[in-house]
Amino acid sequence: MAGRPREFDRDKALEKARDAFWTRGYEGTSMADLVSALGIASARIYAAFGSKEDLFREAVGLYEANEGGFATRAFAGETTARRAIERMLREAVETYTQPGRPQGCMVVSAATNCAIENDRVQEWLAEHRRTRTLSIVERLNEAVRDGELRPDTNAAALGDYYATLMHGLSVQARDGVPKKRLHDLITVAMQALDARLAGVPEFQHHFAKQP
Amino acid sequence: MAGRPREFDRDKALEKARDAFWTRGYEGTSMADLVSALGIASARIYAAFGSKEDLFREAVGLYEANEGGFATRAFAGETTARRAIERMLREAVETYTQPGRPQGCMVVSAATNCAIENDRVQEWLAEHRRTRTLSIVERLNEAVRDGELRPDTNAAALGDYYATLMHGLSVQARDGVPKKRLHDLITVAMQALDARLAGVPEFQHHFAKQP
DNA sequence: CTAATTCTTTGTTGATCGATAAAGAATAAA
DNA sequence: TTTATTCTTTATCGATCAACAAAGAATTAG
Numbered sequence: 046m047a048g049r050p051r052e053f054d055r056d057k058a059l060e061k062a063r064d065a066f067w068t069r070g071y072e073g074t075s076m077a078d079l080v081s082a083l084g085i086a087s088a089r090i091y092a093a094f095g096s097k098e099d100l101f102r103e104a105v106g107l108y109e110a111n112e113g114g115f116a117t118r119a120f121a122g123e124t125t126a127r128r129a130i131e132r133m134l135r136e137a138v139e140t141y142t143q144p145g146r147p148q149g150c151m152v153v154s155a156a157t158n159c160a161i162e163n164d165r166v167q168e169w170l171a172e173h174r175r176t177r178t179l180s181i182v183e184r185l186n187e188a189v190r191d192g193e194l195r196p197d198t199n200a201a202a203l204g205d206y207y208a209t210l211m212h213g214l215s216v217q218a219r220d221g222v223p224k225k226r227l228h229d230l231i232t233v234a235m236q237a238l239d240a241r242l243a244g245v246p247e248f249q250h251h252f253a254k255q256p
Numbered sequence: 257m258a259g260r261p262r263e264f265d266r267d268k269a270l271e272k273a274r275d276a277f278w279t280r281g282y283e284g285t286s287m288a289d290l291v292s293a294l295g296i297a298s299a300r301i302y303a304a305f306g307s308k309e310d311l312f313r314e315a316v317g318l319y320e321a322n323e324g325g326f327a328t329r330a331f332a333g334e335t336t337a338r339r340a341i342e343r344m345l346r347e348a349v350e351t352y353t354q355p356g357r358p359q360g361c362m363v364v365s366a367a368t369n370c371a372i373e374n375d376r377v378q379e380w381l382a383e384h385r386r387t388r389t390l391s392i393v394e395r396l397n398e399a400v401r402d403g404e405l406r407p408d409t410n411a412a413a414l415g416d417y418y419a420t421l422m423h424g425l426s427v428q429a430r431d432g433v434p435k436k437r438l439h440d441l442i443t444v445a446m447q448a449l450d451a452r453l454a455g456v457p458e459f460q461h462h463f464a465k466q467p
Numbered sequence: 468c469t470a471a472t473t474c475t476t477t478g479t480t481g482a483t484c485g486a487t488a489a490a491g492a493a494t495a496a497a
Numbered sequence: 498t499t500t501a502t503t504c505t506t507t508a509t510c511g512a513t514c515a516a517c518a519a520a521g522a523a524t525t526a527g
Contacts, residue, residue, distance in 0.1 A: 047525035048473025070369020072283060076515055078372075088517070089475065097515065153427060157368045158281020161289075171431045178433075199440065205433065206441040213424025216364060220382045222389075222416065229410065230417040236451065237444050258495035259503025287485055299487070300505065308485065 055093055058083045062094075063104035067147035070155045071101050071166055098166060101155075105170070108151045112140045116177055126188035127242065130181070130207055131235055137211055138227045141218035149219035152177075153212050178208035198241045210234050266304055269294045273305075274315035278358035281366045282312050282377055309377060312366075316381070319362045323351045327388055337399035338453065341392070341418055342446055348422055349438040352429035360430035363388075364423050389419035409452045421445050 065074045065082040076087050076097060083090060094100040105113075115136035123129035141149050152174060156167045182204030188194045214227055276285045276293040287308060291298050305311040330344035352360050363384050370378045393415030399405045425438055 048471080049475080049523040049525095051474065052523095069371065073369045073371045075371065075513080077513080086476065087515085088477085091516065092474065154368045157365045157427075157430070158284045159369075160280065160284045160286065174427070174431050175433075178428075199444075201437070202440040202444050205428070205437050206444045209424035209428050209438075209441055210421055211424070212427040213420035213422070216368075216385070216423040216427070217389075217416070217420050219368070220385050222386075226412070226416050227420075229413040230420055233410075233413050233417045233448050236448060240447065259501080260493040260495095260505080262504065263493095286483080288483080297506065298485085299507085302486065303504065 051093070053083075053085055053089070058085065058090075058093070059100075059103060059107055062100055063107050063151070064147055066101055066104050066155055067108065067151040070157075071098075072156070072159055072163060098163075101166065102169070105151060105155070105173075109173075113150065113152060115140060116180060120180065120184055126184050126193055127235075127238055129184060130238055131231070133181075134207070134211060134214070134231045134234070135228065137214055138218070138224060138231065141215055142224040142227065148221070150212070150215035153215035154219055174208075174212065177211075178205065181208050192243055194238075194241045195243055203237065203241065206237060207234070262304065264294075264296050264300070269296065269301075269304070270311075270314060270318055273311055274318050274362070275358055277312055277315050277366055278319065278362040281368075282309075283367070283370055283374060309374075312377065313380070316362060316366070316384075320384075324361065324363060326351060327391060331391065331395055337395050337404055338446075338449055340395060341449055342442070344392075345418070345422060345425070345442045345445070346439065348425055349429070349435060349442065352426055353435040353438065359432070361423070361426035364426035365430055385419075385423065388422075389416065392419050403454055405449075405452045406454055414448065414452065417448060418445070 061082050061084075062079060065078060068074075069078065074082075076090070079090060079097070079100070080087050090100065094103060116133050119129045119133035119136065123132055137150070152170055156163070156170045159167045182201050185194065185198070185200035185204045189196060189198050189200050194200070210231075214231075217227060272293050272295075273290060276289055279285075280289065285293075287298050287301070290301060290308070290311070294301060301311065305314060326347035327344050330340045330347065334340035334343055348361070363381055367374070367378045367381045393412050396405065396409070396411035396415045400407060400409050400411050405411070421442075425442075428438060
């Protein structure tokens, strides 16, 4: 063991790689781009991270453990589904529109138009999105079981609805739609959940589960 | 003028190019891919279409004139905003999930993670999305002026909301979410508009414009 | 010290990228 | 027919792609 110690900070390098991939995506970021972003020769990148694909996967992991962890954080930190969903959406918007930072969601935008040889990477991110959708549905199902939401609530449709909206938020943020407009549309979107809360009888006939 | 007549069908070739770009995106589709998809040598592609970028722009134009024209069609073909918005969303889902066809929206997914040298292409598609968002907002503003929607309706937020949802639908469709689930979440989303329709007094206090 | 190990530097690999040059083939105008 | 024009074929261009080989440099273990 031992040997010559690494001269650069691996964690700092990974952060720079995450930002590069977040901004330009997997294929949009070349090894030459990474060399100049990390400030180290390509051979050193390969020695430290394995391959471009390995580096990307590790960079996405870092993203999800921090900026991209709004869903996990919201579900862990809020006691009601109503507050968790809203917090998730509003934290997503904050993350997607941070000034001086890459815009949008790395998981949504980093690998959507890949060449056939990078299909595995694209599919890997798609699986992350599907898992996130599932976790939202599951939280809403829990809310129905808990009695927070009416028993006839279609939690699957409601969860798909919020997941779809969140993925759309990433597109809009990347297109430069200002933060305030995104927050305003979230306000509109929260009404679907409010209408399903137990104890709001006048809405019941309008928002009943589809047959 | 005149000269040797072209031996291949330019329109058919453009359709094949549109499908290739729709499936794999601008950068994900190489000239070699186009050569095999169109069945003609690269020099003939350049003679007929100029460059890869010119071909892509023409392919997007074809997409928008047909499959991707659901928004324009809905606004032209429906007399109420309520029906226009729903038709736009449901036709979008049909387009995004057509069996045996490229999934999702070409305008949303064909150029989201591009290298810096293709920024113009990426920005060009973003401009298309912003224009589409604007057209939705404008239709809702019209509905407020017409009295279809309550005068205190925040048409900008409502339009952003439906544009965001539509862009999210493309992500979900690409991820393989089945058509039925997408239609079900649209049903949830239509309630935001229903709640703003004139003549539904009991909703007024819940869906009032933000201060 | 020596030997083993790991990192850094430098230069380069073969493959693929988008794009085109050059020459031959097929048409219309004169 | 001659000439001009346009398309097709073939072969390739220089640039860039991700990845690595080889040798030198710096450390620890023994």
